Each structure stands twice: as structure tokens, then as C-alpha cells.
Amino acid sequence: MEEDEHQEDGPEGSDEEPQAEEHVEPEKPSIPQYDDQTQALIDQASTSRRLYNEAADAVSELSSSIRKLEEKLNRDHGPEDEFVALDGQCFEFDHSEYTYTLCMFARTTQRSKSGGSDVNLGTWQDWKDVEGANYATMKYTGGLTCWNGPARSTIVNLSCGTENKIVSVTEPNKCEYSFDFVTPAVCYGSAETVHTHEEL
Ligand code: MAN
Numbered sequence: 001m002e003e004d005e006h007q008e009d010g011p012e013g014s015d016e017e018p019q020a021e022e023h024v025e026p027e028k029p030s031i032p033q034y035d036d037q038t039q040a041l042i043d044q045a046s047t048s049r050r051l052y053n054e055a056a057d058a059v060s061e062l063s064s065s066i067r068k069l070e071e072k073l074n075r076d077h078g079p080e081d082e083f084v085a086l087d088g089q090c091f092e093f094d095h096s097e098y099t100y101t102l103c104m105f106a107r108t109t110q111r112s113k114s115g116g117s118d119v120n121l122g123t124w125q126d127w128k129d130v131e132g133a134n135y136a137t138m139k140y141t142g143g144l145t146c147w148n149g150p151a152r153s154t155i156v157n158l159s160c161g162t163e164n165k166i167v168s169v170t171e172p173n174k175c176e177y178s179f180d181f182v183t184p185a186v187c188y189g190s191a192e193t194v195h196t197h198e199e200l
Helices: 002-009 013-022 025-030 036-074 191-199
Strands: 090-094 098-103 107-112 119-127 137-141 153-160 165-173 176-183
Touching: 090 165, 098 165, 098 176, 107 176, 119 153
Parallel strands: 153 176
Antiparallel strands: 090 098, 098 107, 107 119, 119 137, 137 153, 165 176
16 A cells, blocks of 8 residues: 555656547547457348449349340340341551551541541441342441541441442541441342241
């Protein structure tokens, strides 16, 4: 007891030091300590929240794939679906100044060889009705708007060829592009042959 008293009676200023140490303690309440049962519930909630977010992300990705597949299913791929295999395929054409790209049923682009990003020359709109030659011309519209001009657009003329390939790109009018594309998909037989196929 005496010793205790001595300590207390001792340098009173030294009492302040332990108090100063105690001041560090208020930081502790910022990391709340829960009883085991509450902590278990918190952990369970965190896990559930993480699993929910992962599932929601997966649903969102699947919805996006379903939407894209539905769009693809609803697209007009020709009277015998002969263009379905081309849907989504991309082809490039090397021009002196630009590299042109055609992504079938999606978009056309132009990229300058001196740098810069892709310029949208149009997104898939529809087939261009040409009497006697349906499914021979594709329209891509609503591309990047030209300075003092229209939104860029592209016409893609299809003709029979042994491989899928862009054979020429021109700009007949400012910001109106014309691609010539050859493909086996338009190497139709005679109308009779097509008819016979339908009967089979
Ligand atoms: C760029 C290219 C050309 C186009 C002009 C219009 O240079 O996209 O094809 O004619 O812009 O300003």
C-alpha cells in the first residue's frame, strides 16, 4: 500500500503520461468489435452480397448475349440464309491512304494510315432494294458526320467470287463510300436450281 501511495505521490506529472497513452484508445471504437454471432451474420451478409453481385454481372452479360443473338436471328440473312455465316466476320482493304474495314451486318470503318482512330462509315441498316437484284447491295448508314456534310454512309456491292474479299473501295461522293465485295454466297445457280432445292 505504501509503495502504491509513493507512486501516486510521486511525480504527478508522470500521471499525465499514462493518460496520454489512453488517448490513443479512442481509435479502437472505429473498428467495432461484434460478438461472434453478429460477426458471423456480417460475414454471411458480405458473402451473400458478393455472390449476388457476381450473379447480377453474369445475368447482365447473358442478357447482352441474348439480345445480340436475338438481333442476329431477326436479321435478314437472305432467302436461304446464305449470308448467316458472314454475319460478324470482318474484312480489311488496304488503300494508299486508309485501311478500310467491313464487319458484315455490323459496321464499316476507315482508319488513316497516318494515325488516329477508326472513323465510323456507317452501321448496318438493311439491304438496298434493287429491282431484279435483291440481296446484292448492303446499306450501312449513320456513320461519323462529315464537316459541313452528311453522316458517312457505305454501300456494299456483292458479286460472285471464290473467296470472301473486299476488292475495291471508292468514295464516289464526299462521305459516301462504296465497297465492292466478292463472295461465294451470291454465286446462285439458275432460278430453277433454287426452286429444285426448295422442293428437296
Ligand atoms: C476524311 C475522310 C475522307 C472524307 C473527308 C471529309 O478526310 O473521312 O474520306 O472525304 O474526311 O472531310
